[in-house]
Amino acid sequence: GNSQFQMKVIDGYARNQEILENYRQHFQEYQQLVLSFRKLGDEMQRLKDEKDYLIFQHGQLEAARLSENEQEELETELRQLTHAEEIKSGLSAAEQWLQDDSHAVLHLLKECQNTLSRTVHYLPEGKELLERLESTYIELKDVTREIVALNGKVQLDPERLNEVRDRLDLIYALEKKHRAACIGDLIRLQKELSSKISMINSSDDELKTAGEKLLRKKEHLVQLSSELSARRHECVPSFEKHVTGMLRDLNMPNASFRVLVGEAADLAQEGKNTVQFLFSANKNAPLQELSKVASGGELSRLMLSIKSLLSDATDLPTLVFDEIDAGISGEVAERVGNIIAQMAGRMQIINITHLPQIASKGKTHLLVYKNEEGESAVTGIRVLSPAERHQEIARMLSGEEITSEALENARSLLKN
Helix, strand or coil: CHHHHHHHHHHHHCCCHHHHHHHHHHHHHHHHHHHHHHHHHHHHHHHHHHHHHHHHHHHHHHHHCCCCCHHHHHHHHHHHHHCHHHHHHHHHHHHHHHHHCCCCHHHHHHHHHHHHHCCCCCCHHHHHHHHHHHHHHHHHHHHHHHHHHHHHHCCCCHHHHHHHHHHHHHHHHHHHHCCCCCHHHHHHHHHHHHHHHHHHHCHHHHHHHHHHHHHHHHHHHHHHHHHHHHHHHHHHHHHHHHHHHHHHHCCCCCCEEEEEEEEEEEEECCEEEEEEEEEECCCCCCCEEHHHHCCHHHHHHHHHHHHHHHHHHCCCCEEEEECCCCCCCHHHHHHHHHHHHHHHCCCEEEEECCCHHHHCCCCCCEEEEEEEECCEEEEEEEECCHHHHHHHHHHHHHCCCCCHHHHHHHHHHHHC
């Protein structure tokens, strides 16, 4: 925009390139810190909004005092307690069949051993059979002892049964609520909730640290922007003086030019300033924005003056003037040509013009032309030889019909 161009002009004239580049680098880092700070703040606020619910969930899991293999053990115990009467009945019956009845297995087996022992003297193979019966008797005796012990452990305990059921109901409810596949998932969730709550509790410190970092970066930016502002203000009187002087040389003796360097509401890409060029072409006329008061010719001369000063202060390799001579002629055009020629001694100038006074100042003259080919026109460009250039300058002076006076004037312009 216009204001952006005016800022670039002042910075170029003040040679602010190095400090401005440093400022822009820090400003980019500052913008990233602002985004990070806002994102962190939003995330912390979201978590704080969830904090009460997270604490409630964590409290439920913590109060449950869950252990990894508890569910399997409880489910096994529940089955035993639920079928305790049936289990005791079965174990008691087995004990009776093995040893308590007169026809119990152990009694009968003992009788069998006694009977067989009376025949081993007459039957050699009987000894081995007797040993095997003894081994079976010992094994069954051991099984019987374990059945008796197990029967003693199994108790009819309605109170414990209710405790186990209540405990499993709690575990099942928690698993359903949190969509957990097992008790291990609940334990892991409890740890995650604990970490989140800890993070929320420490979020104020984290946000404070990020805010302090952001503030330090902003303070540094404010310092750099103040340096930029001081340099801009400092160069304004000299810049105004030079522009006004050049305007007088370009036959605008009553022109007034001012630069207003203001303070922006906040830090921006170019610092914390606004720049506005004010202009008046006539004596005692109020200064106003360029677009409101400058005619085509006045604006051309003003822009030439500004760009001439800018070319002195910057290292631009090339400058292009696109009909900057609009609205001027005669002696003023001659002066404009001289200024552009001086600039061409420091840098490459490409100048598009229709004025012979200006075209004659260039080192090289290129002609832009059109050829009609059928229904279309083809635009071309070529470098003119010295003789062709003489003819072209004369044509620019007199029109399509080149007069001897025009040729003489063209020769004079080219010589100068």
